[in-house]
Amino acid sequence: MYKELINDLTEALKLSPNNIPIRLRLGKCYDAILDFKNAEDQFLHILKIDNDNIEAKFALAKVYFSQKKHNASLIILEEILPSNANNISFLELYTKTFIELNDLQEAQEIYKSILEIDPNYTNSDIDNKLRLTQVGIQDEIDEDGINSIEKPNINFSNIGGLLEIKKEISLKIIHPLKHPEIYKAYGKKTGGGILLYGPPGCGKTHIARATAGEIDANFISIGINDILDMWIGSSEKNLHEIFEVARKNKPCVIFIDEIDALGANRSDLNRSGSRTIINQFLSELDGIESKNDGILILGATNTPWYLDPAFRRPGRFDRIIFVSPPDEQARKEIFNIYLEEKPTEGVQLDKLSRLTKGFSGADIQAVIDIAVEEKIQQSFDTGILEPLTMNTLNKAIKKHKPSTTEWFNSAKNYALYSNESGLYDEVLSYLKIKK
Missing domain, CATH: 3.40.50.300 (P-loop containing nucleotide triphosphate hydrolases)
Structure with a gap:
């Protein structure tokens, strides 16, 4: 069935290569037969023609999710959801993405919003993954407001x-x-x-x-x-x-x-x-x-x-x-963890860790997100999956300032002037300040 339809749609595109409805249908056919690479190519091609095509972006997010590129899927969903906040299909994929990223708390919050939109909504797969594991605790915890x-x-x-x-x-x-x-x-x-x-x-x-x-x-x-x-x-x-x-x-x-x-x-x-x-x-x-x-x-x-x-x-x-900001070795390990499943080329972890002194783990994640957003945009433009490079990550580091600076400005005053018990001695030690 799909093979004949794919052949027909491919022939139709030869006559009208910029026909978005036909190309969208072709991409969905490839997705249906689990040919995610060809599906991805079709949706990226559509976005080169019309970068604001919401349907193509959502279809691309689904394909990335199917390929376990969950962060790429998440970035697209966060782009299209503000103008489609009540779209249950979008929210469902958003929930599943956070589950795969092991952020169950965020997944639960989104799932709650789906149920507010449609109280009759059910999804056994999501239910099973978010259900509490302890028998007999569910009602107690729901009543008391504990997430899980x-x-x-x-x-x-x-x-x-x-x-x-x-x-x-x-x-x-x-x-x-x-x-x-x-x-x-x-x-x-x-x-x-x-x-x-x-x-x-x-x-x-x-x-x-x-x-x-x-x-x-x-x-x-x-x-x-x-x-x-x-x-x-x-x-x-x-x-x-x-x-x-x-x-x-x-x-x-x-x-x-x-x-x-x-x-x-x-x-x-x-x-x-x-x-x-x-x-x-x-x-x-x-x-x-x-x-x-x-x-x-x-x-x-x-x-x-x-x-x-x-x-x-x-x-x-x-x-x-x-809990201080990560040291150089820790920053290297954090970069390695966050970049492990992403396409990269020529990335030097030692250099990245040296360039991010004072960055928190969340800051490092933000740097990578900035770099990923740039590469996703490039992928839309070129039609191929662009790897993260040192140049991209360097630019992202320059764009993002460490969020820890303001905290240390406040903590320093308490450590110097309200520290009779020695509670904040470790802060002074980290800042290399002698009492």
């Missing part, structure tokens, strides 16, 4: 560099949970709280997820928006139930991002409701009525100076780790 409880499929090997941080986490977290009998013999509890602080985009969330993966623990990620949502109504009860879910699924890592928003200094709060929530959270950390053995609470913050001092008392977040 999961078993992360990454560990420390998926994180570039940060050797000292990995070593410190191993000593404070991994060994106690892997060898609880040793700690029990000495009357030492396992679990507790650790605070990760540092400039944004340096991998605090990634480290938390990898830590859970390293010890094969369950993982609950709570964004500050989830917590703020829970403040409506019986907030204390909901917060307690989050910890109860973790206690029933030991070993478990609870990760709370932007914890400074939850744990703001109580002396700065005017609302009694907010102070009550903080007190409840501190009570859960202490495990007054329930044992927290086997529960690890990881908090992440960009602004530790706003955190209530009560959070740092023994048994709470008394272990504090500074």
Whole structure:
């Protein structure tokens, strides 16, 4: 069927090579028989004729997805979605792309928007991949606003560099949970709280997820928006139930991002409701009525100076780790991880890492995204898949300024003038400043 149709359409294009509907139909036929290369060629040809053709761009995004070029698919979808925000087909592919990129939280948010547009929408494939793995937890977590409880499929090997941080986490977290009998013999509890602080985009969330993966623990990620949502109504009860879910699924890592928003200094709060929530959270950390053995609470913050001092008392977040921007070797590994599945030519990782001093992991990803966008545009123009080169990446580095600079400007003042306990000594050490 398709073979005859492809032959007919090909003959028709000989007479009318710029006929977009015919070429679009031909590309879709190639896609249907899984001939993705020819399908890609047809859609790229259309975009050379009409660079604003939404249907061709979406078809090209589907082809890239089928070829596992998920980042290329993502870039196209993010270009066409703003003007097609209610297109369920577009949103469905967008959801699947984030699933393949292992960003399940973003996939869930998009999936929710699909269901808001069409409450009767179903997709068993997406449902299966986003469904919670723990039987009996689904209703509890949905009611309480937690996004998911999961078993992360990454560990420390998926994180570039940060050797000292990995070593410190191993000593404070991994060994106690892997060898609880040793700690029990000495009357030492396992679990507790650790605070990760540092400039944004340096991998605090990634480290938390990898830590859970390293010890094969369950993982609950709570964004500050989830917590703020829970403040409506019986907030204390909901917060307690989050910890109860973790206690029933030991070993478990609870990760709370932007914890400074939850744990703001109580002396700065005017609302009694907010102070009550903080007190409840501190009570859960202490495990007054329930044992927290086997529960690890990881908090992440960009602004530790706003955190209530009560959070740092023994048994709470008394272990504090500074997550600095990646060093040169780490930047090399991060570039290697992000470029591994992309078409490249003559890329020198050592040189890239030297050129990006002070860049966070997120900054490096942004650099690569800038370079990829340029190459996708070139691919539209030339009709062939253009590889990333040093020239393209160098230009992208010059366009993007490190996002960590502003953070260090603020942190430096606190480290110099509000550092009686030595909490920020690692910041001074990183900046090579002597007290």
